[in-house]
Amino acid sequence: MSPAMLGLLLDAFLETLVMVGISSALSAVLGLPLGVVLVATSPGHIRENAIVNRVLGAVVNAGRSTPFIILLVAIIPFTRLVVGTSIGTAAAVVPLTIAAIPFVARLAEAALREVDPGLIEAAQSMGATPLQIVLKVLVPEALPGLVAAITITVVTLIGYSAMAGAVGGGGLGDLGIRYGYQRFLPEVMLAVVIVLIALVQVVQSVGDRLARRLNKRLLRSQQPSA
Amino acid sequence: MIELRDLTKTFQTEGGPVRVLKGISLTVQKSEVFGVIGRSGAGKSTLVRCINLLERPTSGQVIVAGQEITALRGRALRQARHSIGMIFQHFNLLSSRTALENVALALELAGRSRRAARAAAAPLLELVGLADKRGRYPAELSGGEKQRVGIARALASEPAVLLCDEATSALDPETTQSILALLRDINRKLGLTVVLITHEMQVIKEICDRVAVLEHGEIAEMGPVFDVFTAPTAEVTRRFVRDLVDRELPANLVARLNARPELGGNPVLRIVFRGPSAHSPVVAEVVRQFGILLNILQATVDYIQGAPYGNVIVEAIGGEQDVARAIDFIRGKDLKVEVLGHVAGDARAVA
Numbered sequence: 015m016s017p018a019m020l021g022l023l024l025d026a027f028l029e030t031l032v033m034v035g036i037s038s039a040l041s042a043v044l045g046l047p048l049g050v051v052l053v054a055t056s057p058g059h060i061r062e063n064a065i066v067n068r069v070l071g072a073v074v075n076a077g078r079s080t081p082f083i084i085l086l087v088a089i090i091p092f093t094r095l096v097v098g099t100s101i102g103t104a105a106a107v108v109p110l111t112i113a114a115i116p117f118v119a120r121l122a123e124a125a126l127r128e129v130d131p132g133l134i135e136a137a138q139s140m141g142a143t144p145l146q147i148v149l150k151v152l153v154p155e156a157l158p159g160l161v162a163a164i165t166i167t168v169v170t171l172i173g174y175s176a177m178a179g180a181v182g183g184g185g186l187g188d189l190g191i192r193y194g195y196q197r198f199l200p201e202v203m204l205a206v207v208i209v210l211i212a213l214v215q216v217v218q219s220v221g222d223r224l225a226r227r228l229n230k231r232l233l234r235s236q237q238p239s240a
Numbered sequence: 241m242i243e244l245r246d247l248t249k250t251f252q253t254e255g256g257p258v259r260v261l262k263g264i265s266l267t268v269q270k271s272e273v274f275g276v277i278g279r280s281g282a283g284k285s286t287l288v289r290c291i292n293l294l295e296r297p298t299s300g301q302v303i304v305a306g307q308e309i310t311a312l313r314g315r316a317l318r319q320a321r322h323s324i325g326m327i328f329q330h331f332n333l334l335s336s337r338t339a340l341e342n343v344a345l346a347l348e349l350a351g352r353s354r355r356a357a358r359a360a361a362a363p364l365l366e367l368v369g370l371a372d373k374r375g376r377y378p379a380e381l382s383g384g385e386k387q388r389v390g391i392a393r394a395l396a397s398e399p400a401v402l403l404c405d406e407a408t409s410a411l412d413p414e415t416t417q418s419i420l421a422l423l424r425d426i427n428r429k430l431g432l433t434v435v436l437i438t439h440e441m442q443v444i445k446e447i448c449d450r451v452a453v454l455e456h457g458e459i460a461e462m463g464p465v466f467d468v469f470t471a472p473t474a475e476v477t478r479r480f481v482r483d484l485v486d487r488e489l490p491a492n493l494v495a496r497l498n499a500r501p502e503l504g505g506n507p508v509l510r511i512v513f514r515g516p517s518a519h520s521p522v523v524a525e526v527v528r529q530f531g532i533l534l535n536i537l538q539a540t541v542d543y544i545q546g547a548p549y550g551n552v553i554v555e556a557i558g559g560e561q562d563v564a565r566a567i568d569f570i571r572g573k574d575l576k577v578e579v580l581g582h583v584a585g586d587a588r589a590v591a
Contacts, residue, residue: 136332139292140397141321142349150345154336230377231335 026189041114049122077116106183125159158229165221242268247300275448325394329406340374346396364392384415497581505584512576513550532558
C-alpha cells in the first residue's frame with residue numbers, strides 16, 4: 015500500500031473514532047436516563063406510571079425497528095437543523111446518536127432490572143427518595159451491566175458508522191467502499207476490515223475488563239489483577 | 241411504642257382478592273422484644289412490612305412512637321422511616337459497596353455527606369463486632385457477618401424501633417445464636433424496641449419477651465413467651481411448641497399404652513414442671529416418701545427466657561394407693577400431672 019493510501023486509511027480511522035466516540039458519548043448520556051425511566055415507571059417499580067412507560071416503550075421500539083440506512087436518510091432535515099449540513103462526519107453523528115439512544119435505553123433497562131428488588135426495598139425502608147434510589151442503589155449496583163451495555167453500543171456504532179459513509183460521513187467503511195470496492199483495491203478493503211476487527215476487539219476487551227473490575231459480586235481472587 | 245389497630249391487607253391477584261391480614265390489633269411496649277411467629281403464608285411478613293409501610297395496609301392504623309404512620313405520605317413518611325430500622329432475611333446489602341459504605345448508605349440517605357456518613361458508620365461496625373471487616377465487600381463476608389452489617393446499617397439512623405424480617409432464617413443455628421445475642425445486647429444497651437418475625441420457635445424462645453402467634457392472617461394467641469409456650473391454647477401454638485419440646489410419646493410406647501386401668505399394669509404419668517417447683521427435686525422426694533419406683537421413659541428440660549420448663553414421662557411402679565398419694569403430692573407442688581394410660585409388663589424394655 016502506498017504512503018498516500020496509508021494516509022487515507024489513517025484519516026478514515028480518525029473519522030471513525032470521532033463519529034463513534036461522539037455518538038457513543040451522546041447516546042449514553044441520553045439513553046441511560048431513558049433506560050432508568052423505563053425501569054422506574056414499569057409496574058411495581060419506584061415510580062410506576064403506565065402511560066409514560068407505554069409511550070416511551072413504543073417510541074423506543076419504533077427507533078429500534080427502523081433500519082439504520084432508512085433512518086439515516088429520513089432524518090436528513092433534522093440533521094441539517096442540528097449541525098447545519100447533512101454531509102460530513104459531524105452530520106453522521108446525528109443519525110448514529112439517534113439510532114443508538116433507544117438501543118442504549120433497552121440495554122440499560124435490562125441491566126437495571128437485574129438489580130435485586132430487595133435492595134430497593136431496603137433503601138425505601140431507610141427513607142430513600144426515588145432519585146436517591148436511582149443514584150445510590152440502581153445505577154451503582156447495575157454498573158457492570160451498564161458498562162457492558164455501553165460496550166455493545168460502541169461495537170454496534172462502529173458497524174453503523176460504516177453505513178454513515180453513505181451520507182458522506184467518511185470513516186473506514188466509506189474508505190472501504192469507495193477505494194476497496196468501487197476502485198478494485200482489495201488490499202484497501204482488507205486493511206479496512208483488519209483495522210475494524212482490531213478496533214472492535216480492543217473496545218470489547220476494555221469493556222469486559224472494566225465490567226469485571228466493577229463487579230464486586232465476585233470475590234477479589236476471581237477478579238483480574240490490577 | 242408500636243400500636244396496630246385492626247390492620248387488614250388484601251392483595252388483588254389474578255385468582256381474585258386474597259385477604260392476608262384480617263384485622264390485627266396489638267401493642268408493642270417500649271424496649272420490648274416482640275416476636276411474631278407463624279408458618280409460611282400466615283401473613284407475618286406482610287404484617288411487619290405494614291409497620292414501616294413498605295406495604296400499605298388496606299385498612300387500619302399503624303402508630304409508631306405516637307405518630308400515625310398510616311396517615312403519612314411522601315416526605316413525611318420517608319422522615320418517619322428514619323426512626324424505624326429494618327433488617328432482612330437476605331440481608332439486602334449493596335454488592336457494590338464495602339461493609340463500611342453499606343452502613344454509611346443509611347446516613348447518606350438521611351442527608352449526610354459521603355465523608356461524614358463514613359466517619360459516623362465506623363463506630364457502628366465496631367458495635368456489631370466487624371471493625372476489622374470495614375473494607376470488605378458483601379461477597380467476601382459470611383452470612384452472619386452480612387447480617388451484622390445489616391444491623392449496623394439499620395441502627396445508623398438511631399431508630400426507636402428495629403424490624404427484623406426473618407433475620408436469621410438464612411443462617412445456620414450457631415450463627416443464628418450469635419445474631420440473636422447481638423440483637424438482645426442492642427435491645428438492652430440502646431433500649432431499642434424490636435419486632436421480630438420468624439417461623440422458628442427457637443428464635444422466639446431465645447430472645448422475645450412477648451409473642452403473637454399468627455395463623456391465616458389472624459392472631460391465634462398472644463402473651464408472654466413463657467406462658468404461651470408452656471400452656472398453649474391454640475392448636476397452631478401446640479404444633480410450634482412440639483417443635484421445641486418433643487411432647488410426642490415414642491411410638492412403641494404408645495402401642496403398648498392401655499387406657500383402661502382395670503386391665504392392670506403400671507400407670508404412665510406425664511409431669512410438667514414449670515414455675516418455682518421446677519427447681520426442686522420432686523422425683524427424688526416422691527421415690528423416698530412413697531416407696532414407689534419411677535422409671536423415666538422420656539424427659540426434657542428446656543429454658544425459656546431463662547426459666548426452666550420440664551416435661552417428664554414416667555412409669556410409676558408400686559402399690560395403687562401409694563401411686564395415688566404420690567400423684568396428689570406432686571399436684572400439691574403446683575405441678576401438672578396427667579395419667580396417660582397403663583403399660584402392662586416390662587415397660588423398661590420398651591423404653
